[in-house]
Amino acid sequence: ILLALFAWLMRRSVLGIAMRAAATHFTMARMLGVPANLIISSAFALSGLLAGLVALLWLGRIGTVAPGIGLEPLLIAFIATVLGGMRSLQGAVLGGFLLAFIDTGLNYTLPQDLLKFRDAFTFSLVILILLWRPEGLLKGPASGQRT
Structure with a gap:
């Protein structure tokens, strides 16, 4: 639900369109009257809010706090994003589902007796997929291209 809401926000809302404009071409967005500094600050605040929400959910699941608590989900999310396609939200979701x-x-x-090598097999399959499609499973728009 949160992902669908975020996708809608980025595609259809004024804030999402302004965020994409400021991220694509900051100077041009400012020249067109978009308050780009405020938009970028809002993006940081929104990402911090989402990170805090996910941290609460993750902490509720595992129950303890440790210094390297977020390393494993961060690595998995990065690999899923690269696998699905760096410029596509749908690709990142597809990459996450495929990795899982x-x-x-x-x-x-x-x-x-081979379960201890499960991660090696998983990442070998990811490497094979990336050799087949280096840009990821779903291509997003090229840099500077309108969506």
Whole structure:
């Protein structure tokens, strides 16, 4: 639900369109009357709010706090984004689902003695996919191109 709301916000709302304009060409957005400094500050505030919400959900799931608590989900999110396509929100979501599907599938199909190498098998499949499609599974718009 949160992802659908965010996608709608970025595509259809005035704030989302202004964010994309300021991110694409900051100077041009300011010349056209978009308060780009305020928009960029709003983007930082929104990302901080979302990060805090996700941190609360993650902490509720695992129950403890440690110094490297966010490293594993950050690495998985980065790999999913690269796998799905760097310029596409839908690609990042597809990459996340595909990565989870591969990981779960290997969990159930690998013999018990090979389960310790599950991550190596997962990342080998990711590398093969990226060799096949280096730009990711879904291409987003080229830099500077309108969406």
